[in-house]
Amino acid sequence: MIEIDGLTKYFGDHLVLDRINLSVARHEVVCLIGASGSGKSTLLRCINRLVEPDWGEIRLDGVPITDASFGKTGLQRRVGIVFQSYNLFPHMTVLDNITLAPRKVQRMNRAKAREKALEMLALFGMERFAKAYPEQLSGGQQQRVAVVRALAGAPDVLLLDEITAALDPELVGEVMTVIRGLKEQGLTMVIVTHEMGFARDLADRVCFLDDGRIAEDAPPAQLFGTPEHPRTQQFLQRLLDGGRL
Amino acid sequence: MIPEPPKTPPPPPRRRGFDWHTALVPGLISAASIILVFGVLGWMVANNQNWPRIQLQFFNVEHMIAAAPRVVRGFAINMQVWLIAMVSIGVWALLLAVIRSLRGPWFAPFRLMVVLYIDLFRGLPALLLVILFGFGIPALRIPGLPNSGLFWGGFAMVLSYSAYVCEIYRSGIDAVHEGQRAAAHALGLTEWQVMIYAILPQALRNVLPSLMNIVVALQKDVALLSVIGVRDAVREAQIYTAGTFNYSSLVVAALLFLLATIPMARLADWITKRDRARRLQVAG
Secondary structure (H helix, E strand, C coil), rough: CCCEEEEEEEEEEEEEEEEEEECCCCEEEEEEEEECCCCCHHHHHCCCCCCCCCCCEECCEEECCCCCCHHHHHHEEEEEEEEECCCCCCCCCCCHHHHHHHHHHHCCHHHHHHHHHHHHHHHHHCHHHCCCCCCCCCHHHHHHHHHHHHHHCCCCEEEEECCCCCCCCHHHHHHHHHHHHHHCCCCEEEECCCCCHHHHHHCCCCEEEECEEEEEECHHHHHHHCCCCCHHHHHHHHHCCCCCC | CCCCCCCCCCCCCCCCCCCCHHHHHHHHHHHHHHHHHHHHEEEEEEECCHHHHHHHHHHHHHHHHHHHHHHHHHHHHHHHHHHHHHHHHHHHHHHHHHHHCCHHHHHHHHHHHHHHHHHHHHCCCHHHHHHHHHHHHHHCCCCCCCCCCCHHHHHHHHHHHHHHHHHHHHHHHCCHHHHHHHHEEECCCCHHHHHHHHHHHHHHHHHHHHHHHHHHHHHHHHHHHHHCCCCCCCHHHHHHHHHHHHHHHHHHHHHHHHHHHHHHHHHHHHHHHHHHHHHHHHHC
């Protein structure tokens, strides 16, 4: 479904992504792990072109989306993203946050958008917060709203950018439950995470990024059990020593 | 050795009843101090040998009453110009700020135009613009254009003030977190939609206190139009002075301005304070 070929990105002279090749099948969940600065988030943001790559190609269902001629707006409708810092619009209610894109991008009428949004909120046990403003919610609740907002456009792919990193440990679980539910429904997801439990639990494949390259790409059991690449071993050993694995 | 902790938590500290002493004494001292300082200053003014002349020239009640009707009439013009200019500046400057903040190479010439506009009109004295437009354009006698000095003077005020207000708006737009823009783009909104639905509402909330200050400043600066013959409060007062050689009419105008600007300034303070409280609440 997603095919990435030779994707390369510089920030100034710094090589952030170095000839990345990666493909994600429909219904597959791929986790990107690696140290800070290894390029995980940049790779993720290239997939919906919040970051423009310098070289290489990304194809979505065979269509090259990195061509300059490809309309970003259409792409961003098909690829949803959830950010580490939620980025909900603080001046809008939860309901308005969720219905904004359906109403303005897909031209759905207000009543229908509202109905769908309430339905989705109910699915995540959040319908009673429809009228609340983001700042009145806990971090975990805000992040769940952000997930609903990203799903409201019915995207084919959902990108998650360290969505639990800003949450208190006891709130991580509620967000993970939501994501697990989405996996069961067969949603294609690419997930950047520092939460190894998350990766082990949810991923069909885990990619370890090191210095802008994919050093290792394997099913979680294999990558966490018998990592092959010395950098992967080093990374996991450090996590183990830090008590985070 | 650590002492044994008590079995039950200690009772809450006893609340003190209302204490007249602590409540009143500082207030009384302040009042006494104020009366003393202002009393001495007032006594010094009143006993100055020039005071009767000053009183006669500036605070002559008869002249004040005589001049009041025309000055008040003039002040109504100030208020009208102020209201119209305020709305025009608010809209025009917002448009400029939005254009300046649009990204994308196609908008480059428009961004450049706004930059030049701001450099030009922020760099020129408002007084010069008022004279240039207020006298200059009616003198051209171009058919189809209004030839009232009032219109073109007001127009000049709008041009000048918009340059400042545009920069205020822009600082508000820049202060909106980059993540908000990214989130809005990621939802598939176009550049304009991102601006209108995600960025601007937050930006306006950011800059409301600064805008209130500009509103107060504008209220006074409308008096600049008096130099091109617009019969506003200042002009009317001057006309009265010219006939009587008494300046009390100008004091009447001054009082009217204070009457209008002080409540506005208080309102601005109140909005700033409320805004600050709200932010702190969010941060906590």
